[in-house]
Amino acid sequence: MKNFQLSNEFLRYFHNTSWMFFDKVFKMVLGFFVIIYLTRYLGPDRFGLLAYSQSIVSIFVAISTLGLVNGGVLVKELVGNSKKKNLLLGTVFFLTMAASLLMISIVLGVLVFLPDDQSNILILIISFSIFFQNISIIIIDYFQLKVLSKYVTYCSSIGFIFSSIIKVSLIYFELELIFFAYALLFDSIILSIGLVYFYKRQGLSITKWKFDPVIAKKFLKAAVPLTLITISAFVYTRIDQIMIKHMLDNEAVGNYAAAITVSELFYFIPAIILSSVFPKIVEVRSSNKDRYMDLLENMYRLVLWIALPIAAGMYFFSDLIVSILFGSQYTQASEILAILSWSIVFSSVSAVFIKILYIEGFEKKYLYKYLFGVIINTVLNYFLIKEYGVRGAAMATLITLFAVSYIFDLFDKELRKFYYLKFISWVPYIKRSTH
DSSP states (O other), X not given: OXXXXXXXXXXXXXXXXXXXXXXXXXXXXXXXXXXXXXXXHHHHHHHHHHHHHHHHHHHHHHHHTTTOOSSXXXXXXXXXXXXXXXXXXXXXXXXXXXXXXXXXXXXXXXXXXXXXXXXXXXXXHHHTHHHHHHHHHHHHHHHHHTTOHHHHHHHHHHHHHHHHHHHHHHHHTTOOTHHHHHHHHHHHHHHHHHHHHHHHHTTOOGGGOOOOHHHHHHHHHHHHHHHHHHHHHHHHHHHHHHHHHHHSOHHHHHHHHHHHHHHXXXXXXXXXXXXXXXXXXXXXXXHOHHHHHHHHHHHHHHHHHHHHHHHHHHHHTHHHHHHHHHOTTOTTHHHHHHHHTTHHHHHHHHHHHHHHHHHHTOHHHHHHHHHHHHHHHHHHHHHHHHHHTHHXXXXXXXXXXXXXXXXTXXXXXXXXXXXXXXXXXXXXXXXXXXX
């Protein structure tokens, strides 16, 4: 942390990050109890079915964003064109809404031809959240750019409280699985309503968002590779649960999803740090290349050394964690968690590198990187699940994360100067400038 300049400007970004950090910690504490009740009530079979349905929908959500939001293209454009915010926000809104409508239509069309299965109904219900999630993501991007993440925290925290109360009530009254799908849809609706309200409180209005065909053409040109990238990223992170269901059973998916829930619990740390500082990184790159490289090195080192002790803790206490959280029903979850615990290390490194690719305009490299990940993960899952069962899927995930983080870009000339930063970040006191 001492490597960062503690200027007023940095403290402003750090304060912004602290709001998102509070939001996530608050959710973790409250969610701790909800997870216990939910997983124990549903059991591995039904919990696996719900997790599978969410995995399918998450791929459609990723496609509907067109790769334009989540701290990417939209933020990059807003940094240099703040006066055109209504045109930029409006164009992205209309593009993503059109994509959302297309995705839901595809879901409806595909489910008609699939065998009648409970997962089909769950997927259909959850899929309507796509509309509301895209509205939320657009406003969140704007708030993070303007260092107003406290409003995201307000909405997210209040929505999470209501969501938790609803889920606990559903468990208390012993309602069917389908009601939990409606609860997930309700979550996305509440968050979007809250964000629209606080957006209006800033003297702004989504009714002022306008569609611009010239901007749309520019966005769509960027959207083609970015959408493929986003699809690839979600497929390689979700294909494991889909393959487990079809190669094993719902119970195996439930055990795997339970372990994933814990292993991904701390992914928010690098995500919120990078999302909050991203606009500053974009600005520094255009003004001072040396400072830009120093900032990237510090970001690598910061997220890595936060991730390492978390990973070690999950590895050594995996049995205890699973026993406390999920009980004896989830017999395989502790072994899976022990393997997946180290995934936060490679995910943290990858999170920084993804931001570099966005800033440098290396969308094609980003696409190739994730296509590489999809191929590796799919092939590994097929053979390792057959050989080791659900533990094989965990092994495949960890190997894939290592491959996309440390192998893919090893021999790329344009990426080599950034690749070096990944290694020196493992040593706390070595600086790039000393080499």
